[in-house]
Amino acid sequence: MGLVSGHAAETAVTKAQSLYASGRYAEADLVLADYDCSPTAPAADLYLLGKIKVHCGDYAAAFKLLSRAVALAPAESDYQLWLGNSYAWAAGTADLKERAQWGRKSLRAYQAAIQLQPGNLSARLSLLNFYRHVPRLLGGGMARAYHEAEEIRRRDPIQGTYALAVLYAHEQHSAQAAAALAIVLANNPRHYGANVALGRLAIASGVGWPQGERALRLCLTLQPSENDVSHEQVAVDLRQLVEQAPRLVGSELTSRTGTQ
Secondary structure (H helix, E strand, O other): OOOEOHHHHHHHHHHHHHHHHOOOHHHHHHHOOOEOOOOOOOHHHHHHHHHHHHHHOOHHHHHHHHHHHHHHOOOOHHHHHHHHHHHHHHHOOOOHHHHHHHHHHHHHHHHHHHHHOOOOHHHHHHHHHHHHHOOHHHOOOHHHHHHHHHHHHHHOHHHHHHHHHHHHHHOOOHHHHHHHHHHHHHHOOOOHHHHHHHHHHHHHHOOOHHHHHHHHHHHOOOOOOOOOOOHHHHHHHHHHHHHHHHHHHHHHHHHHHOOO
């Protein structure tokens, strides 16, 4: 990074914030390419930069920026959350040794985020995802994930039901997942995550592909949050569902008739 500072830096940060909010992470990264990350940089700017780096896959830079943001503002729950996300996302592309290292760090950061703000549902959902992907002996496990889902539902019944749907789908309990998603979408038809989950459930189960296709197409008209999968990934899911549609039709008919 270069040495743009002062008013020019403030202008660049404001523009980057707007791009980030629109999901245009690569453009936001380019706008801040020359931002001055000297020791006097504000924690909020480092936080924004760190999140951008996470989304762009530059995890080494994200670690440094978000660690500095946390050190400058240790009471900020979201800073801890995104530090945890940086480690968790890095673990997804790392070798076995690094995966364990980043996993431990992400768990500590998620737990710190929740300790600072128990009502931070984004942090709780990230922790739930950690638990469902990590074996019990390494600090994860489905029992912990279900407990976290209930904690979310206690604070927000709809978001908690969505969290349960994620877990049901993870364990291939398709009927339970579909029922939970139906409740979420009845209350909020434009729930981005639930529509993505419905589309992916159709791909995984071979049932309900027309509803799944409609859900994924709807997602492409909605604005994903910073915690949601991108439109690009939704488009990949949609292509997969459309390509599988003839096979899924046969699968759905079989499930209804009981024939082979």
